[in-house]
Amino acid sequence: MRPSSNEENSGIEFSRVERILALGMVLFLLVGGAWVFNRIQRLPARPDYHAIERRHISAELQSAYWQAQNTLNAAQVAAGRVREELSVAATEYEFRREEFRVMNERGILDPVREQAYKEALTTFERLRGEIGVAMAVEESARTRLQPLAEQWKALQAKIGEEQHRANVAFEWQLFVFRMLYAVPVLALALLLFQLLRRRGSTYLIFATALIAAATLQLLYLVSLYSWHFLRDVAQVAIAILGTVMCMAGIVMIRRYWFHPERVLRTRVRRGQCFSCGAPAENNVYCPAxxxxxxxxxxxxxxxxxxxxxxxPHCRYQ
Ligand SMILES: [Zn+2]
Ligand SMILES: [Zn+2]
Structure with missing residues (x-):
């Protein structure tokens, strides 16, 4: 394999193929990490929303509430029907009355039309009585439902709150479990990196890939949950965290690539002044x-x- 021109601090060189394989390693590590994240989701007990509901609403209240609700619905339907009938009867009554009045004025006697007028009047008055009853029934059903409905609404609000709290607690547990996996993995990766570097191992790239995967995993986790828990400030949190991470990256790269020893060796190799980097040729003193x-x-x-x-002349150290 052709060694790349980039020289590492430890003197280890990686070929391009090795770098690509290391990138593949990062991807496959992330696939494994996603599997672990999914498995961890099964660890904490999921909140039992129905149990919370049952705890607050007794069977008696539930049946009383539904019964009152059904009674009101039925009363409303019945009143609606009577109202419709009444409206039809009122039209009929007005028509028959007019018919009867006109004939009366003309002095015509028509017993059939008179009978029809009287029947329409009877029906109209009967329905007027019925609508009064139906409206009273509806009103009483409404009165009976009202305190139950208020109690119901208050309990539903309390249940909703408790379910939300249970859900947040569950998400926190999940977060802690996932952190308990992701943080040690990153710590181990860093430890491995230190160990391999101290030994000058040629497999340092393994540790580098592991660090990259562990960092991405942790970043994903933090962004996922910062969104969940810090909904209002998620954007600011991500901005701060991202900035800090990038700054840390820059500091690390500076320390690694611009380590004084490394810079000095690079300058000497390039024939520059080791102190200021100016071209020095074979000068005894730096012209700069x-x-x-x-x-x-x-x-x-x-x-x-x-x-x-x-x-370079006699190999004297
Ligand atoms: Zn100089
Ligand atoms: Zn010499």
């Missing part, structure tokens, strides 16, 4: 900052770079 770049070797007496580990 005046730093001494070459000095007499104690082994062979020739000039050698100040920061070189070995004299």
């Amino acid at each position: 900052c005046g730093e001494e770049l070459q000095k007499r070797c104690l082994g062979c007496g020739q000039n050698r770079p100040v920061k070189a580990a070995f004299c």
Whole structure:
């Protein structure tokens, strides 16, 4: 494999293929992490919404409430029917009365029409009596339902509150369980990274992939729950967290890539002044900052770079 031109701090080089495989490793680790997240969802007991409802509303109240509600519905339907009949009867009565009056005025005697007028009047008056009764029944049903309905509404509000609390408690438990998985994984990854780096292991990239996967996992978890718990401030929370994470990343990269030792070695390799980075060629003193770049070797007496580990002429250390 062709070594990449990027040199790591520890002197380990990774090929492009190795980097791609490491990225694949991150993806597969995340697939596994998603599976674990799903499994953890089964750990805490889900809130029993029906039990909460049963605890607040007794069977007696429930049946009394539904009964009163049904009675009112039936009374409303009955009153509606009578009202309709009354409206029809009123039209009929007015028509028959007019008919009868006109004939009376003309002095015509028509017993059939008179009979029809009287019947219409009787029906109209009977229905007027019935609508009074139906409305009284409806009113009494309404009066009976009202205190029950108020009690019902208050209890439903209390139940809703308690169900919401139970749900929040469940989500918190889930969050804690998932954190108990995600945080140690990241800690282990960091530990592994430290261990491999200290040993100068060529498999440092494994730990790097694991850190990337664990960090993404944790970020996902935090963003998921910050949305759930901090609904109002989620955006600000994500903004702050994201900024802090990116700053931490920059600080880490600075420490890693711009470590003084690393910078110094890079400059020497490129033939620059180790102190200021200006092109130095084989100058004894840096033309830019005046730093001494070459000095007499104690082994062979020739000039050698100040920061070189070995004299290039006689290998004197
Ligand atoms: Zn210089
Ligand atoms: Zn020498």
